[in-house]
Amino acid sequence: MTIVEYLSTLSDNPYFGAGFGLFGLGAGAALLRKSFQASLILMRRHYMITLEVPCRDKSYQWLLQWMTEKGARQTQHLSVETSFEQKETGHVKTKYDFIPSVGTHFFKYQSTWIRVERTREQHTLDLHMGVPWETVTLTAFGRDKSLYFNILEEARQMALKQHEGKTLMYVGLGSEWRQFGQPRRKRPIQSVVLDEGISDRILTDCQEFISNPSWYTERGIPYRRGYLLYGPPGCGKSSYITALAGELGFSISVLNLSERGLSDDRLNHLLSVAPQQTIILLEDIDAAFVSREDTPQQKSAYEGLNRVTFSGLLNCLDGVASTEARIVFMTTNYLERLDPALIRPGRVDLKEYIGYCSAYQIELMFRRFYPGSDSALQAKLFAENIKSFDKKVSPAQIQGFFMFYKHEDPEVVLKNCEMIWKL
Numbered sequence: 001m002t003i004v005e006y007l008s009t010l011s012d013n014p015y016f017g018a019g020f021g022l023f024g025l026g027a028g029a030a031l032l033r034k035s036f037q038a039s040l041i042l043m044r045r046h047y048m049i050t051l052e053v054p055c056r057d058k059s060y061q062w063l064l065q066w067m068t069e070k071g072a073r074q075t076q077h078l079s080v081e082t083s084f085e086q087k088e089t090g091h092v093k094t095k096y097d098f099i100p101s102v103g104t105h106f107f108k109y110q111s112t113w114i115r116v117e118r119t120r121e122q123h124t125l126d127l128h129m130g131v132p133w134e135t136v137t138l139t140a141f142g143r144d145k146s147l148y149f150n151i152l153e154e155a156r157q158m159a160l161k162q163h164e165g166k167t168l169m170y171v172g173l174g175s176e177w178r179q180f181g182q183p184r185r186k187r188p189i190q191s192v193v194l195d196e197g198i199s200d201r202i203l204t205d206c207q208e209f210i211s212n213p214s215w216y217t218e219r220g221i222p223y224r225r226g227y228l229l230y231g232p233p234g235c236g237k238s239s240y241i242t243a244l245a246g247e248l249g250f251s252i253s254v255l256n257l258s259e260r261g262l263s264d265d266r267l268n269h270l271l272s273v274a275p276q277q278t279i280i281l282l283e284d285i286d287a288a289f290v291s292r293e294d295t296p297q298q299k300s301a302y303e304g305l306n307r308v309t310f311s312g313l314l315n316c317l318d319g320v321a322s323t324e325a326r327i328v329f330m331t332t333n334y335l336e337r338l339d340p341a342l343i344r345p346g347r348v349d350l351k352e353y354i355g356y357c358s359a360y361q362i363e364l365m366f367r368r369f370y371p372g373s374d375s376a377l378q379a380k381l382f383a384e385n386i387k388s389f390d391k392k393v394s395p396a397q398i399q400g401f402f403m404f405y406k407h408e409d410p411e412v413v414l415k416n417c418e419m420i421w422k423l
């Protein structure tokens with residue numbers, strides 16, 4: 001029997017025919033599935049756009065907030081984020097924000113449906129923050145990438161708007177900057193009364209610096225500026241820096257150089273990843289290198305811990321260079337304790353003494369507290385009275401004194417000037 005004859009007898013066999021038919025069906029289904037998958041991949045590649053935002057990216061928080069506003073209304077699967085909000089009256093209000101939970105959500109942006117997938121890796125931690133690693137992936141039909149650009153920009157604007165009129169504070173935690181406390185209402189710069197011309201000098205210098213990056217790049221000078229405010233306590237150094245940050249629309253990033261475990265490397269890293277548009281504040285810079293080892297107990301407490309060295313700090317300050325305007329403010333009560341290397345030009349470009357009140361400051365503070373019609377005359381009298389005691393007085397003392405007599409007439413205040421030193 002030839003092979004051809006053998007095959008023809010097989011084709012007459014009903015069992016073989018059925019088996020062959022089944023095989024054909026299976027192969028056909030597999031082929032269909034494969035081509036479906038291939039066309040899906042092809043469609044994804046050419047007709048869909050995807051955006052992946054990992055939790056380490058700056059826009060991640062903005063995007064979550066944006067989704068809270070836009071998307072959370074369209075999905076039923078939410079997770080809660082509780083925060084505390086301080087009202088201007090000082091009341092603290094609890095605020096619940098619902099954000100789309102981990103999983104898949106769909107919502108419409110303009111006329112496009114977007115699939116949002118929020119995933120959380122159970123086994124991977126974001127080592128900086130110690131939280132599970134998360135990713136948000138947006139997928140939409142189309143090829144226009146500007147869709148995502150618009151979403152991110154809208155999210156950024158929304159985040160900025162939330163902080164409009166507020167000053168943010170950051171502190172260095174580990175190798176990250178973390179927001180510290182609630183955003184504070186901006187303090188008007190005029191509310192910090194410094195001696196004649198000082199505030200204008202600092203403000204103009206900062207503004208000129210910020211608006212002139214090309215001056216620095218053209219001359220190959222690092223784009224940074226250092227300021228030192230020195231003087232006795234309670235005269236407004238910290239208050240002025242806070243008010244200045246508000247005026248410039250900057251945040252404040254506070255670095256505590258005496259902090260345990262802050263090494264040269266960490267300091268360097270923190271300075272290089274500082275938030276944008278921020279004032280880096282090194283308070284009580286004189287205390288950073290002396291007070292730590294005053295007593296044997298302190299010495300042993302700090303043994304084995306990393307810490308910032310003086311040369312490390314100088315290197316870090318010199319290395320603070322970026323395309324961003326980098327403003328560093330230092331404060332101290334004791335200028336004479338500072339090493340000249342720390343405050344040489346280039347590290348500190350402008351030094352200002354913020355001292356006890358002059359007659360000019362006393363008058364101005366009085367007029368701000370008692371803005372009545374006789375204010376100018378009374379303020380002059382008040383300043384003369386205070387000066388006649390020939391004693392030092394700080395703005396904090398004057399503020400405390402005014403607060404004590406806040407329900408009294410200016411006349412009573414004028415009569416009780418000596419109480420300033422007794423409160």
Ligand SMILES: Nc1ncnc2c1ncn2[C@@H]1O[C@H](COP(=O)(O)OP(=O)(O)OP(=O)(O)O)[C@@H](O)[C@H]1O
Nearest residue numbers: 191192193194232233234235236237238239395396
């Ligand atoms: N020049 C000023 N104008 C208005 N208020 C002031 C002024 N100086 C100080 N105050 C008030 O006194 C308080 C303490 O001021 P602040 O902390 O800014 O002083 P400081 O010079 O930074 O002191 P320290 O050296 O102890 O840090 C604040 O409540 C502030 O409002």
